[in-house]
Amino acid sequence: MHKIGxxxxxxxxxxxxxxxxxxxxxxxxxxxxxxxxxxxxTLGVLNRTHIPVLVVKKPIS
Incomplete structure (x- = not known):
């Protein structure tokens, strides 16, 4: 799926x-x-939704 916005x-x-x-x-x-x-x-999604959000952080290499 491709969306614009x-x-x-x-x-x-x-x-x-x-x-x-x-x-x-x-x-x-x-x-x-x-x-x-x-x-x-990610911060914008967390501030805009009531749906649970799982954030996966890339480890620092």
């Missing part, structure tokens, strides 16, 4: 339309202080 808003919208039980997001862990552990898209 703001990533975090689109992810939340599709998850709601598909009646998802869980959203799984990857996070590289880069960013500024507020995003020290999460990427901006």
């Amino acid at each position: 703001h990533p975090s808003t689109t992810i939340c919208k599709v998850a709601k339309e598909e009646d998802a039980d869980l959203i799984i997001m990857g996070s590289h862990g880069r960013g500024f202080i507020k995003r020290a552990l999460l990427g901006s898209v």
